[in-house]
Amino acid sequence: MLTETAKKALEKQSYRIIGTHSAVKTCGWTKKMVKGEGGCYKLKFYGIMSHQCLQMTTSISCANRCTFCWRGYKAPVSKEWGWAVDDPEMILNKSLEEHYDLLVGYKGNSKTNQQLFQQSNTVKHVALSLTGEPIIYPRINELLKLFNGRGISTFMVTNAQYPEQIRDLNPVTQLYCSVDAPNKDLLKKIDLPLFSDYWERMLKSLEFLSQKKERTCIRLTIVNSLNDVEPENYAQLIQLGDPDFVEVKGYMFVGDSRQRLNKDNMPWHEDVVAFSKKILKFLPDYELISEHIPSRVVLLAKKKFFVDGEWKTWIDFEKWEKLINSEKNFTSLDFVKKTPSVGISGRKIKEEVEKKKGIYVNEETEELEFWKENKDDSSKDSNDDGC
Numbered sequence: 001m002l003t004e005t006a007k008k009a010l011e012k013q014s015y016r017i018i019g020t021h022s023a024v025k026t027c028g029w030t031k032k033m034v035k036g037e038g039g040c041y042k043l044k045f046y047g048i049m050s051h052q053c054l055q056m057t058t059s060i061s062c063a064n065r066c067t068f069c070w071r072g073y074k075a076p077v078s079k080e081w082g083w084a085v086d087d088p089e090m091i092l093n094k095s096l097e098e099h100y101d102l103l104v105g106y107k108g109n110s111k112t113n114q115q116l117f118q119q120s121n122t123v124k125h126v127a128l129s130l131t132g133e134p135i136i137y138p139r140i141n142e143l144l145k146l147f148n149g150r151g152i153s154t155f156m157v158t159n160a161q162y163p164e165q166i167r168d169l170n171p172v173t174q175l176y177c178s179v180d181a182p183n184k185d186l187l188k189k190i191d192l193p194l195f196s197d198y199w200e201r202m203l204k205s206l207e208f209l210s211q212k213k214e215r216t217c218i219r220l221t222i223v224n225s226l227n228d229v230e231p232e233n234y235a236q237l238i239q240l241g242d243p244d245f246v247e248v249k250g251y252m253f254v255g256d257s258r259q260r261l262n263k264d265n266m267p268w269h270e271d272v273v274a275f276s277k278k279i280l281k282f283l284p285d286y287e288l289i290s291e292h293i294p295s296r297v298v299l300l301a302k303k304k305f306f307v308d309g310e311w312k313t314w315i316d317f318e319k320w321e322k323l324i325n326s327e328k329n330f331t332s333l334d335f336v337k338k339t340p341s342v343g344i345s346g347r348k349i350k351e352e353v354e355k356k357k358g359i360y361v362n363e364e365t366e367e368l369e370f371w372k373e374n375k376d377d378s379s380k381d382s383n384d385d386g387c
């Protein structure tokens with residue numbers, strides 16, 4: 001049970017607690033998108049409409065204490081499920097209710113793009129990735145079915161500590177495993193895992209990930225002077241998980257992680273690109289195809305997503321909805337569509353950012369016209385980094 005103190009601390013950080021073990025928080029990118037200030041990298045890479053995205057978790061509790069996590073250490077830690085099991089329908093309804101309530105204030109905001117605000121009243125995506133470990137909720141498959149039935153796509157992020165739950169999970173639109181270090185000792189130092197067999201759990205999780213038919217992704221979070229080493233070992237772990245995509249992302253010096261790391265641990269975007277290229281040397285089946293500079297992240301995609309002369313990493317959500325609700329067998333290639341914008345700019349942002357005395361930059365993108373409205377550098381105020 002979440003203690004009153006922990007609950008209050010989380011609510012102070014704008015979390016809304018749902019039932020006994022779930023929580024919702026508006027993503028910083030959702031807020032930006034409602035103001036017409038651009039979307040998250042999952043919009044650019046996969047077509048997630050950030051203003052229609054619900055960020056939540058079905059388990060506030062986590063089995064790791066990752067050094068780079070921007071979320072606070074106020075939430076509980078545990079290895080096993082120790083809560084009552086809330087009803088999935090209640091979790092879904094209450095989460096949507098709280099999400100809409102958190103956004104309602106934007107209606108009267110002078111910066112709000114009213115058309116986008118209206119659209120934000122219909123959630124189309126859920127990112128099961130907020131604090132904690134959503135996959136350990138015992139009725140997660142029932143909840144996924146409810147999301148599918150309502151036409152809400154599902155992205156789920158796991159920290160690779162619960163292999164059986166990965167094996168038993170019904171298909172989600174895109175399943176993530178985090179790989180936070182290239183070797184056992186570093187993983188312990190960075191993730192501070194509760195499980196003593198944390199490394200074996202990660203290897204088993206990657207093995208189960210490789211058996212999934214849905215879209216899969218491995219996420220690396222690169223922290224300067226900590227885990228930006230041994231690219232060949234990262235590549236080996238990636239090959240074990242055999243994902244469709246790899247996201248290589250720079251650690252962002254935001255939120256509570258600032259108490260544990262310092263600004264120099266945050267790689268520049270160009271450092272992330274350079275390190276990805278080192279990993280890529282050992283991954284002949286992948287290509288570096290896109291970047292999102294504000295999030296300091298790049299996308300490595302499996303070459304099979306280059307279809308008929310174009311990259312197709314975006315999701316055809318209508319097709320996804322039909323397939324997932326039809327109970328037919330399908331693969332990750334059955335619901336793709338063209339990625340509107342690909343390529344690596346080669347921009348060196350260190351100098352640009354230092355001139356502005358900030359730590360973020362905006363990115364000019366072409367795929368969605370409405371990004372161009374009301375644009376300013378509001379990302380400077382961001383205190384979180386999305387999912």
Ligand code: SF4
Nearest residue numbers: 027040050053386387
């Ligand atoms: S960063 Fe994650 S939670 Fe935020 S809008 Fe994008 S997909 Fe949704």
